Amino acid sequence: MKTWLDAWPVFRQLTGSDPSGRGESVRSKRTDTLTPRTATADRVVQSVCPYCAVGCSQRVFVKDEQVVQIEGDPDSPISRGRLCPKGAASKSLVTSATRQTTVRYRRPHGTEWEDLDLDTAMDMIADRVLKTRRETWQDEQDSKPVNRTMGIASLGGATLDNEENYLMKKLYTAMGAVQVENQARI
C-alpha cells in the first residue's frame, strides 16, 4: 500500500518537500533512470571529419556495432571539440536511410538498375580494365616512347585517404593510365 501510494505524486506532494508539484515530487521512474547513450556505448573511437579541410577531430560512439553518436573531440588543437553543421551531421551521413549498401548495375542501353554481387562486379571490372587497356594501348606517339593507355580515366574525390590515393596512383600508373584527376584541380 505504502509503495503504491508513494508512486502517486499527489501523495508525494502532500508528504514531501515539493508541495506545489513542480519539481522533485512529480518525477517519473523513467526520469530517475535517464542516462545518455554516450555513457552506455561499447567503445569510443577518435576520427576526423570527412567534410572540409579544417580537419576537426570527432569522437565516434559505438553500441552493438552501430554508430550511435558522433560529436567533436575536445582534445584537438584545431577544433577544440567543436563542429560545424556538416560535421555535426556526420552520424546522419553514416547511418542515412538512403545510403546504398548493395552493388547496383546498369547494362548498356538498360532502363533500370539491376543487382550484382560484389565479387562478380569486381571480376567484370577487372576484365573491362584489361580489355580497354589492350585496345587503347600506345607504345609510342610521334616516335617517342609513351607506353600508356588513353582509354582509362579516373576522377577521384578529395575525401579519399592518403593511403587510398597512393594505391590508386600506384595501380593506375603501373597500368599506364595517365588521365587520373581529382577534385584538387576542379
Next chain:
Amino acid sequence: MTAGEAPEGSGVGVPGAGWRRADGPPAQDRERRRRGGGRRGGRGEIPMVDEAEFTSYYGRPVIKPPVWKTPDVPLYLFLGGAAGTSAVLGALAEGTRRPALARVAHLTAGGGALASVGFLIHDLGKPSRFLNMLRVLKTTSPLSVGSWILAPFSALTTATAGAHLLGWFPLLRRFTGVGAAVLGGPMTTYTAALLTNTAVPSWHEAHRELPFVFAGSAMAAGGGITMALTPLDEAGPARKVAAMGAAIELAAMHRVEHGHGLVSEPYRTGRAGKLLKAARGCTATGAGLALLAGRSRAAAVGSGALVTTGSVLTRFGIFDAGMASARDPKYTVEPQRARARERDTAGSGKAAVTGAGP
C-alpha cells in the same frame, strides 16, 4: 582604423538608431505563398502585418497560438458551464419540489458533464493518458484544479442523472445532487482561468472580467436549456436564471470587448467579431423573449434556444479572438514595448527587462 574604435561618423549610441530592415523586401510586405494550408484547427496562414509602427521577426508570432482544437474546446467550455448551472438548478428544484425542473436540470447537468469530459479527452494529444490529469494537484494550474473539480462533478451528476432516469435511490440522489450543485459553481468559472492563465494577450488582459462572462454565459445556457425543456409552471427559476445570466454575459462581454485598448481589438474584428456580434444578438433577443416566456411555451422554448445559442457563440467568439491575438505579433509586442518604455522613463526601481541598455 585599429580595432576598438567606433567607425567615424557613426557615433550614434541610441539602440536601434537608424537601423532598419534592409531594402530587400522581407517576406511580410507581400502575401507569402506558404506550402499547404494552416496546421491544426484554425492556425492557418501566418498573417501579414505591415510593420510600420512596430518591429517583428518577419511577421511571425511571438508566442505560440493555442493548440486546442475547434470545436472541441469551445464546446467543452459551453457544456461545462451549462452543466454547472443545471446542477445547481436541479438541486434547488429538488429542494423546492419542482420535480420536472429537477429532472430536466439533473439530466442536462449529467449529459453536459459527460459531453464536456468527452470533448476534453478528445482534444488531448494522447487521449489514452487522460488519467494523468489526476496524477498531481497543482494550484498553479487551472487545468489541474479544474480536473479535480470536473472529475467528482461529472461522477456526481451522472449518478444523479442515472438515479433520475432509473428511479433508484431517490434519497441518495438528493445527496449527489447537492454535492454536484456545490461543485456546479466552480464548474462554471474555472474554465475562464484556463484561458486567462496563458500568455495570449486578449485572454490574459481580461482575466478579471472573463470569469464573470463565463458565469453569465453558463447561467444563460443552463437556464435557457432547462427553461425550454420544462413545463411553464415549474420553469420560473430557470427563466430568471437565464435572464440574469444573459444580462451579466452581455455586460461583462462589453467590458472585455472595449476595456483593454489594443488587445480588445480581436474581439471586435475578424471572425471573432462576427461571432460575438451574433452572440450579442441572440442573447439580447433571448433575454427579451424570456420576459414573455412565462406565458407561452413557444416563447420559452424560443428564448431558451436563443439564449443558449448566444452562450455557445460567445464561447466560440472568445476562443477565436484569443487565437487571432496570439497569431499576430502586434498584440504581444506593442503593449509590452509600451509597458517597458513606461518603466524605463519612470526609471522605477525595477530594472528594465532589457538589461542595462545604453
Next chain:
Amino acid sequence: MAEAHPVGFQWVMEAKARGATVIHVDPRFTRTSALADLHVPLRAGSDIAFLGGLINYVLQHELEFREYVAAYTNAAAILREDFQDTEDLDGLFSGYDPEQGKYDETTWQYEGVEVTAAAGQRQSPKPGASGASVGAESGQDSDAEEHEQGASEQSGSGGIPVGGKPRRDETLQHPRCVFQVLKRHYARYTPEMVHEVCGIEPQLFLKVAEALTSNSGRERTSAFVYSVGWTHHTVGVQYIRAASVLQALLGNMGRPGGGILALRGHASIQGSTDIPTLYNILPGYIPMPHAREDASFDDFIAEAAGSVGYWGNMKKYAVSLLKAWWGDAAQPENDFCFGYLPRLTGDHSSYQTVAQQIQGTVPGYFLVGENPAVGHANAKMARLGLANLEWLVVRDLQLIESATFWESGPEIETGELTTEGIGTEVFFLPAAAHVEKDGSFTNTQRLLQWHSQAVEPPGDCRSDLWFYFHLGRLIREKLAGSTDPRDRPILDLTWDYPTHGPLAEPSAHGVLREISGTGPDGTAVDGYTALKDDGSTSCGCWIYSGVFADEVNQANRKKPHLEQDLVAAEWGWAWPMNRRILYNRASADPDGKPWSERKKYVYWDEDAGRWSGPDVPDFQATKRPDHVPPEGAEAEDALGGTDPFIMQGDGKAWLFVPAGLADGPMPTHYEPAESPVPNPLYSRQANPSRKELRGAWNRANPAMSDAFPFVVTTYRLTEHHTAGGMSRTLEYLAELQPEFFCEVSPQLAAERGLEHLGWATLVSTRSAIEARVLVTERMRPLRVAGREVHQIGLPYHWGKNGITTGDSANDLLGVVMDPNVHIQESKVATCDIRPGRRPRGPELVEFVEGYRRRAGVASGRLGPNGRAPIEERS
C-alpha cells in the same frame, strides 16, 4: 571563411578578441563579413587590380619591410636587357608566341644566369648551361602540331631550378633590378584605377591599405586567407602570386601570424595533391616524365632538379619512389624501372579528358567519391562525356547524379539524350564511410591526422583501399602468366599488402609505412634526409617521409592540446618533418636574431650552435646564419645562411618569377574570360595564355555582350557540401537550405522585375537554369568602368537527386582554364536573368539556342547521343 570553414573561423574570432582587425574582401556580404570589421565589396574577377593597388601603395609610400626584402627576396636580382614588361607591350610580356598562345621565358631570366629549360619551352634554344646542370638535347623543336604544352607540366609544382645565384644590386636602385621593374609594373595601379576596375571607393581602398601596412613590420604581421574564390579564375595562379609578392614585400612570410593560408575545401584535398591522383605529378610533387625529353632517367632528373635548394635531391626522392613501387625489380641497371612510367604528351587534365570522352575515345571511367554531373564546370558537358563511355565505375555513399544521369539527367528531360540511347555500362559500388575504415587525411595546414575504424562497413560497402587493392590483385592474377613486356610494370609491382578482418581489408598502417619510407635494413626512416639515390632506400612520398619514424604512426598521435603549447607539435604530423610554419628561418633577421620579441619564433641559438624555437626549423639545424656556401656546392648545401626559401633555386622569395609560370613573371590584371566591361589597363581583354576548349558543348559568352550583361559568381553555403552528395541527402542539412536560390540586389530585382521568393531563369550560352530569388542588400551593384555592374550570387550545391533538389549552377558555367594548373574559371562569368521559371523539355534547347544567335555565338546543337567534335583554335 565563416561560411565554408566555420570551425577554423574560431581562430579569427580569437584573434579579433585580442584586437586584430578582420577585413573581408568578397563580391558578396557573407557570414564572414558579418563578423569582420570591414567588408570590401569588389567586382568578381578584379582581385589582381586590388592586390596590385596594394603593392603599388606599399612601393610608392616605401612601406615595405626593407631589411626583409633586401635579404630574403630576389628584389635585388638584375634582369636581362631584352626583358619587356606589359607596360611596354600593352598587356604582353616579351616572348609571347601569338599562334601557340604561349610564352617563351628566356627573356625573363636573371642576367647572366641560365634557368635550365625544364621550366621553359623545350623547343627554345638553350644557351650553354653554366653550373652543374647538364644541357638536354638542344635544338629547335619546331614541329607545329606540338601538343599544347603547358609549361607547368614540366615543373610539377615544386620550386623552379635556377642555375646558381644572379647578379644583385643590394641598393635596389638598378633600373633592371626586380624591385624597380616591380615598381614600374604596378605604377598605374592607383586607388583611382582600383575604383575604375574593382568598383571599390578610393577611401575604402585606402582604409584597407592603411590597416594592412600599419600592421606589418618587425612588431606585427598580417595574414592572408583565401580559397577557391582566388583559384577558380583564368588568372588564378597569378592571384596567389600577387598575394605572395605583397606578403614578401611586407615581410610577412615565414613568420607567426603571417603568411598565406589556403583554405582547401575537402577533408584530404591537400593529401590528394601531395599523393596526387593528378595527371601531371608523382607523389611528392615530382613531375611525371614527358614523352620527348626524358630519354634517360638522368636527363629527367637533371631537367627537374636544378642545382640549388632541396630540389637538388630529386634523384634520391625519385629513386626511393621507384623502389617503393617496383621493389626488387627496380635496379640501377634499368634506371630503377623508370621506363615503366607512362609518359605525358601535354595537358591530360580533367576537362581535356571529358572533351575526349564526348568523342568516345575514352571507354573506361572511374568516379571515386566525386560528382562531376553537378560539380564540374559546364556540368552538361560532363554528363555528355558520361553518356559516351563504354563502362563507368561509380564509388560513393549515395546514388549521386553522376550515377543516375542515364535515367534522370537533365538531358533526358530535354531529349538531347535518351535512356535507351546511352550505351554506358554503369557499376555502382557502395563505399565505406570515414568511420568504417582506417586511414589518414591531410588537412589544409599539411597536417596528417589518422581516423580509426569504428565499425565494419555494412553490406557490400567497401573502402576504396579495399577496392583498389583487390582490383590490382585480380588484374595481376589475370596477367599472371603474361610474357608481354607491357604487363611487366603491373606484375613487378609491390602489391603484397597484408589484409585483415572479415572483409580482407588491406592494412592502411602498412600503406602509410610504405609511403613514409624504409631504409637499407627495412626499418622506417626518420625523414627525407635519410633517402639515398643508390636504391638502398624506398619511400612512397618523400615529403611524407618520417610520418612512420620509429615505427610509430605519427599521424595517429592524439596528445590533448591542453597538454601542449600552442604549436601542439605532438598532435598528428605535418609534412615536411612535422614543421608547422614553412620557411620559418625568415622569422629571424639575417643575423639569426628574432625580428622582435613579440614575433619571436625560430632563431639562432649561439651557444647551442643550432636553430631553435617552438617549431621544427625549416632550415638545416646547424647552418650558421652567416654561412656562405662553397663554390659548386649541390642542393641544400648551395644555400647560404640567409636563404630561408629552401625550395627556390636561389633560396629567396620571388617577387619576380624568372621561370615556371605560363602567363607571366608578374601578376597583371586581365579581365575574366567572360566580362561585361573592357580591360581599362591594356587593350588585351583577357589572359592571353588562358586555356580554351572549343566545341558545341562549351560555347563562350562573348565579352561585353548585351545578351549577357550581368556578372555571376558561384559559392558554397555552410549547410551544404560541394555537389551535395554528402549534404542534400541528409535530412538535417537539407531542411537548413531547402531550395536552390540566387541572391540579387534590390536594384537588380527592380530593374528585371524579380520578386523576393519568386522564380528566376538564368541563361548563358551553355544552358538555362531556374532558381528561387532572394533579394538582399548583401549583393550590391558597383560602379565599374563608368557604368553600373550588377552581380548575381549562385550557390552550386543543387542537383536532381537527394532530399532537396534543384538545377545545378554549373550548368550555367563554361570551361575556360588557367594556363598553369588548368583550373576552370567558375567564380566569375556573365549571364542574363529574367523572372519566371525556365522552359521545360525541348523548348529549353531552343530557348538557349535563341540566346546564342542573339549573342552572335556559334550553334550549340549536339549530334546523336550528345556527340560534337572538338573544334581547333579558330
Next chain:
Amino acid sequence: MTTISSASAAFTGEDPGNRLFGPVPDVTGDRGYADDHPARVGFFTDTSVCIGCKACEVACKEWNLLPMDDAEGTVDALGLTGASYDNTGMLGANSWRHVAFVEQSRAVDLPMPTVGLPGAAGGQRPLEDPPVVHPQVPASATTAEQSAPLQTSSGDREIRWLMSSDVCKHCTHAACLDVCPTGSLFRTEFGTVVVQEDICNGCGYCVPACPYGVIDQRQDDGRVFKCTLCYDRLTDGLQPACASACPTESIQFGDLDALQARADERLAALQAKGVEGARLYGRDETDGVGGAGAFFLLLDEPEVYGLPPDPVVTTRDLPAMWKSVGAGAAMVLGLVASAFVGRRR
C-alpha cells in the same frame, strides 16, 4: 509533513517566498531538492560572436533524434522561408534550437581614414600603440573580450547581419511548468525545465502559456517537446550538444552565476567599444520571469529577433484570476438560489 496551505499562495496571493513571481535565489531547492543539489546551470548566448552556421541546430537534432520539419513545424516537409538564411523559422517541437537572421543596413557618409595620407615619413612609420594584448590569454580564451564593433562598413553603406541562436529560456518562473496539469513538466535537479515524455498527455496547455512561444505540440505525435538542456547528458556530467558544437562559443554553458558574471563583463566591453544596441536579455532576475536560465546578449531590440520585449509569467496574475473565478462561482450559486426565492409560480 508540510501542510497544503503552503501551496496556497496561488489562491491567497501572499507570496513572500516569490513562489509565483520575482527573483528566486535557489529555485531548485524551492522545488524540493536536497541542499546538495547541483548548482543551477544554463546558457549564455553571446549573439555578437554568432556566425549563423547552425551547428547548434544540427547537433541538437542529432543528439535528440528529432524529425525533419519545415518552417511551420510540418514534419518531413521542406520550405524556403525567404527570411534571409533562416529556413527553420521558429522554435518548435522538432526544432529546439533556431538561428535567426536579420539583415539591416543604413547609409553613412564614408569617413576618411583616420591618419592623414601616409608616406610623409620615409620607411617604417611609427605605430600608435595598439590596445594592450594579453599574451598569457589561454589558448581557449572563451569570450571575445574586446572584439571590434559589430556593424561592418561596406562601401557607402553599413550593413549589419544579426545572427542569434534562440533556445528555450528555462525560466526561473516557467509558465509552461506552472500550468502543466499532469506534472510532466518539472524542475530538474540542475534547475532546468524538462518535459517527461512518458507522462505528457498532449493537453497543450503549456503551448499558449509560454511567453516566448518555445514549446510546441508535435503534429503526428500529440505530445509537446522542447529543449531539455540535454538533461540526459547533464546526468553524466556532459556539456549539452549545442554548446559542445558551437564553433565560436557564442553558446556558452555553465553555472548560471558564472555565466551572468561573464555576460556582464562582455556587455561592458562591447559598450566601451561603442557597439550600439548591445544589451543583455533575460539576465536580470527582477524581470517578468524571475530571470532566465538561458539568457542572451543581443545587439538590437528583442522584438527584432522575434522575442517579447517585456515577457511576464502568467502565473503572476493567477491569484487575481482565482479570486474572480471564486467570485463568479459564488455569484452563480447566489443568483440561482435567488431565482427560487419568492412565490412559487
